[in-house]
Amino acid sequence: MSRIGKAPIALPQGVTVIVSPENLVTVKGPKGELHQAVDSDIIVEQEEGNLLVKRPSEQKRHKALHGLYRSLLNNMVVGVTTGYKIEQELVGVGYRATNTGNTLDLVLGYSHHWVFELPQEIKVSTTAEKGKNPTIILESIDKQLIGQVAAKIRSLRTPEPYKGKGIKFVGEILRRKAGKSASKK
Numbered sequence: 001m002s003r004i005g006k007a008p009i010a011l012p013q014g015v016t017v018i019v020s021p022e023n024l025v026t027v028k029g030p031k032g033e034l035h036q037a038v039d040s041d042i043i044v045e046q047e048e049g050n051l052l053v054k055r056p057s058e059q060k061r062h063k064a065l066h067g068l069y070r071s072l073l074n075n076m077v078v079g080v081t082t083g084y085k086i087e088q089e090l091v092g093v094g095y096r097a098t099n100t101g102n103t104l105d106l107v108l109g110y111s112h113h114w115v116f117e118l119p120q121e122i123k124v125s126t127t128a129e130k131g132k133n134p135t136i137i138l139e140s141i142d143k144q145l146i147g148q149v150a151a152k153i154r155s156l157r158t159p160e161p162y163k164g165k166g167i168k169f170v171g172e173i174l175r176r177k178a179g180k181s182a183s184k185k
Contacts, residue, residue, distance in 0.1 A: 005066035008050035009074050012081050017051055019044050025073060029080025032141045036076060042069050051077070079141035086150045089133040092157075092165040097126045097134045104136065108157040108167070116156075122149055135170070 011017065015029045023038040038044055042065055043054040053070040055062040078084075090097055096107040104124055106114040118124055121140050128134045136153065140146040150169070159166035161177040168174060 003067075005053055005055065005063075005070045007070065008052050009070065009077055011046075011049050011051055011077065015077060015081060017046055017077075019046070025076075027073070027076040027080055029077070031080050031083050034076045034080060034141060036069075036072055038069050039065050042066065044069070044073070075143040079143055083139060083141050084143050084146050086138045086146055087170040088136045088138075088150060088153060088167055089170055090136070090157075090167055091133050091159065095134060095157075095165075096128065097136050098128075099124050099126050104153070106153075106156065109165075114156050116153065118149060119145060121145055136167075 012029075015027065018026045018028075020026070023040055023042070023044070025036045025038055025044055027034050027036075041056055041062060043056070045052045045054065051073060053066060053073065055066040090106075090108070092109060094107065094109060098105045102118040102120065102122070102124060104116040104118060104126070106116065108114060118138075121142055122145065123139045125137045125139075126134065127137070138146055138150055154167045154169070157166045159168045159172075159174050161175060162179055164174050164176065
């Protein structure tokens, strides 16, 4: 049996889960509400403050979906209770980030600005302190959406291996390469 799939999901105080007959799971919590369509073969049950995900058989497909939907539902429960936060820093001379509402304006060393319109579900803020790299802070209750947006922002200027210039996650360790070595004698 799937080790991930068989683990129960603890439901904290203030979180309600509704499973519709069409296997649409709705999770409501203090930070918001999320929906997830679950495959019709997978069974989602609520027992004694826990959410259980069960599979009907030992087929390879059912085993794969069992762990997948348990993880997705757990991410929803964590999202509506605590939320997710991703911080990215811009490393490079002249790199800047500013925001107005949900519009992110990035200066990344190109001949033009990158103006990035973020989804309504994501809150963005930017900081630029003297002596430190500019930082972009993304917050959301949807783990998949915030990860996808952070990856898209990072792809605008991925860190290069020689000087480390680009957009990187805070705490990310980059593998650096040595530059050209001195001339041989």
